[in-house]
Amino acid sequence: xxxxxxxxCALALAASLTACGxxxxxxxxxxxxxxxxxSPHADILRQVQPILKGQGITLEIQxxxxxxxxxxALENGDLGANxxxxxxxxxxxxxxxxxxxxxxxxxxxxxxGVYPGKTAxxxxxxDGAKVGIPNDNTNGGRALLxxxxxxxxxxKDGLDLDYFRNAEGELDFSEYDGIASxxxxxxxxxxxxxxxxxxxxxxxxxxxxxxxALGAGIADQVIATETDDTAKVFANVLAVKEGxxxxxxxxALIEAxxxxxxxxxxxxxxxxxxxxxx
Numbered sequence: 001x002x003x004x005x006x007x008x009c010a011l012a013l014a015a016s017l018t019a020c021g022x023x024x025x026x027x028x029x030x031x032x033x034x035x036x037x038x039s040p041h042a043d044i045l046r047q048v049q050p051i052l053k054g055q056g057i058t059l060e061i062q063x064x065x066x067x068x069x070x071x072x073a074l075e076n077g078d079l080g081a082n083x084x085x086x087x088x089x090x091x092x093x094x095x096x097x098x099x100x101x102x103x104x105x106x107x108x109x110x111x112x113g114v115y116p117g118k119t120a121x122x123x124x125x126x127d128g129a130k131v132g133i134p135n136d137n138t139n140g141g142r143a144l145l146x147x148x149x150x151x152x153x154x155x156k157d158g159l160d161l162d163y164f165r166n167a168e169g170e171l172d173f174s175e176y177d178g179i180a181s182x183x184x185x186x187x188x189x190x191x192x193x194x195x196x197x198x199x200x201x202x203x204x205x206x207x208x209x210x211x212x213a214l215g216a217g218i219a220d221q222v223i224a225t226e227t228d229d230t231a232k233v234f235a236n237v238l239a240v241k242e243g244x245x246x247x248x249x250x251x252a253l254i255e256a257x258x259x260x261x262x263x264x265x266x267x268x269x270x271x272x273x274x275x276x277x278x
Contacts, residue, residue, distance in 0.1 A: 131204060
């Protein structure tokens with residue numbers, strides 16, 4: 001847990017050097033366009049639409065299937081907000097791309113899970129098993145931390161997520177020395193998070209983000225998950241362009257997302273796969 005907090009703090013320091021931004025036609029007092037992953041984010045936002053409509057605010061939802069375009073669209077003013085990512089990813093994205101996005105509110109968290117591919121259980125993992133993990137910096141490190149917590153590998157003290165990056169800024173394990181022990185000689189296969197569920201037939205197991213597991217209809221097949229304390233560090237956020245946090249539509253959206261009505265919807269619909277932030 002301390003390692004995770006330290007990671008988030010270090011990334012926050014890098015992001016603090018960015019400059020402020022402004023609003024756009026996609027964020028006014030009576031209209032907000034929000035980019036979101038299809039599930040659970042867009043589904044949750046659809047429950048919010050009538051709440052905002054009752055306040056005279058139109059919420060338009062644009063769905064995205066990746067973790068890059070919603071942030072570039074928000075930076076460019078093509079969105080008024082987005083809702084798909086956790087804060088460590090947002091901070092790292094800012095640092096890597098010189099964007100100016102900030103957290104407006106913490107909404108929910110999704111425990112990262114291990115899902116079966118060719119191998120049905122962790123005990124049955126063969127020597128040299130192929131393990132799919134997300135290829136972005138924060139979720140890749142988060143996946144290794146989960147595998148370490150499960151006893152499949154050991155990590156050196158002082159884990160630094162930047163260890164994973166090669167000169168091109170991509171995950172590269174060829175020279176990675178942060179793993180102290182790998183008794184099963186696991187072969188890590190980093191790939192776009194959205195591609196992990198359809199790649200399960202070619203992998204022994206994969207560590208998959210909750211939204212993609214939900215979208216693929218495999219959330220009930222999870223064989224191991226993060227603890228709540230770890231998952232809370234990666235709470236999903238409503239993100240906005242810096243300087244627009246206090247706008248009327250953003251504040252109304254925050255209030256709706258964190259209302260008892262929406263919290264009850266999340267709890268009843270996702271049964272622990274998605275958990276509202278208290």
